[in-house]
Amino acid sequence: MTIDSFHRRALLAGAGAFSAASLVPARRVFAQAAERLRVVQPWALRSLKLSTSGSGLSRPGITEGLVAVEPDGQIAPALAESWSASADGLTWRFKLRAAAIFHDGSPVTAATVKASFDRLLPSALYLKSAGIVSVSAEPGEVVFKLGTPFGSFLDYLVDYSTHVLAPASFDSAGEVSQIVATGPYRIVEADLPRGLVLARFDKYWGPKPAFASASVDAVVNGETRANIAAAGDADIVINVPTPSLSRLQSAGTARIERVIIPRVHILMVNCAKPQFSDVRTRRALNLAVDRAGIAASIMRNAALAATQYLPPPLAKWHFADLTPHKRDLAAANRLLDEAGWATGPDGIRVKDGVKFAGNLKTFANRPELPVIATALQSQLKAVGFDLSVSVGEWQAITDAKRDGSLDLALNSRNVAIVPDPISSLALDFTTDNATSLDTGATSWSHDGLRQDVAAYLATNDETLRAPLRRRIVGVLHDELPVMPIVWYDQLVTVANRIGEVPIDPFEQRYLLERIRTKA
């Protein structure tokens, strides 16, 4: 054997061994415990502050409020087992559960709940709008006094930024330093912003979770989430992109659950511009949109065509008697002719030297939006509207709205940031200097709507509230300050080993405590 040939053989063996080592099915070596429920979500947990990251703590069931919203939209008891409101609507009493205790073993008392609200209310996201004057502790009860009646108080009380924390959660400066809450899971390891490892809280007042431990990992990229689901590397993957559907179905590692959530993809128009100031032009554009086509071909779910602004899960706000928005080109052209927009030689309408045209801003964080934008481009052309599309960051819409340069925008709105959509409706359609920055009407106001929204918020008498809801929705349906294009459905993948998974369209809770493995 020559030295040269020896080296050749040694090198070959080395290279072979290395290649084999790199391909070892390490998954089995590093396999995770089967009793852990692995959840993958799109949201990263930035901090443990309830005012900024509270949703990341309430969704996996770490923190709880006095009340919670059920998947059907009903407000249900949580830490409070019952409640009552005074006849004038100014005093709300909540009876606490005697069995509830904090994760550190200390009891949940009226005094600790009051102390938690005292600390967290000043930085509350939504509950601040309820006009709470005082919170007091009485034996077994927490009492809220309001300055003026606030009809949607229970819905606002779901606010995760005021979920109840134990005194041990706060440092000497009153800041949250750790999360000691009451939910069915407690934090074992908080590896921010990557994820959380949770353990079952064995002394939870409600039904005990089946899984002794759970992990919640943040994976921002939608395709990566789809890969994780396809590889069977998570039990529940929240919000996988629609284009991955067929790939996931053929992978066979998980089933796909779809549920319509209170989110609407909307076409916004600047009503200060001559192309959109006349309601007839807005109605014409609305009639030119082929929602059924967009829903079926882009969203892959024909049920998502937004025939009215608010989607079916908001049952009290969704009305069967409204004429559904649908495509009618003849009616659209008739309206535009009436409004004085004449068709030019290039097929584009013109009025008083103004072209029936505009630039639409949208963004790619939601991958379907640019595709919908190009569909709209061709659909609106059919009525002589020349639409150009710019895809950028979503904030560009806000910037353009602020400086008045906005023509149109394709945006996405979560209409139930508070379970009662009155919160987003009030922000989007009844404020001059929009506090909700980029999803509401632009240079449009309606006195009747403003009065109805104020009246709705001021009463908790359902006999008064029901007709007000119909009137509010009716104005938006006829006036079209924004046009609903499609609703949105949440795609959740569930691994084959997992049984039934309740999906909360309000995105407040994953309800992990109700999840079991298949029998």
Add this chain to the structure above:
Amino acid sequence: MDAVKALWDVAAPRLWQALITGWLLATLCFAFTHALPGDVALRVAAARIGDDRVTAEAADRIRQEEGLGLPVLDQYGAWMMRLVKGDLGRSLVSGKPVLAEIIDHGRYTLMLGTIGWLLSYLLALPIGFWAGWWPGGAVDRLSMGLAVVLASLPTFLVGIGLISAFALTLHWLPPAGFRTGAHMILPALTLALGLAAYSVRIVRNAVVEVRQAFYLTYARIRGHSATGAFRHHGIRNAAIPIVTFAALQFAYLVDGFVIVETLFNYPGLGDLLVRSLLARDVPVVVGAALLIGWTYAFINLAADLTCLKLDPRRSVRDAA
């Protein structure tokens, strides 16, 4: 003493260069992030509380609290003043000190980078050596072909290919994440293949060049065997271009991290940079740029010093 002086002669200008390069890089990043269109406070607010929940009120509060309404030059001045005191500031999004954020994410990147880099040389050294020892042979031609293919493929495509094969088809490895050692393999391999595509050719050429050098022929004439001559006289000479190149590849790594970490949802510096840029978290972007610049300069310095040590001619000169 001479050795220390020689070391200092190499190191001193590099240290100055590193300081100035770092400062320039950070200043440019500061200028660019501020020159991007749109309201910084609004983007920070969105990153803190979510796109759906951001309000003008929240943006205004952040503008007030973080001094984002001040003229850009004042903000730059304040940042420089803090930097001189060794303080990189706090993240606008998480509120954590920038240095803590960078260390937190940097340890993941360091681990991934080290494994990827080592893996690339585990591949490149034996294959490159073999190809260089028998130039024109089957291994040389095959490795050349593979190197061209891998070098011309963008990193994300290599990553997607590996995910498709090992995670989605064979189900051997997880496609993304960071919790276990198994999660490291695919991202490290993606980096390694990209690096090895270049280094295998450098190793091969270095070996070919040294094997043809007159001093090796002379060693053979003196009666050394081919391998003995190479071991005694060739390896150190061949190592010089390889070490220089290995250091240069760090730049590729920084580039590669951004893509690989995003693709594999790996929580390293690249992931932090992308997120911070999207959220306009200026202190983190600038701090990370500064530290990456300095690390790059430091690695170049280390490579220069290694070459100084390896270069027999320099050693002889120093000894004389």
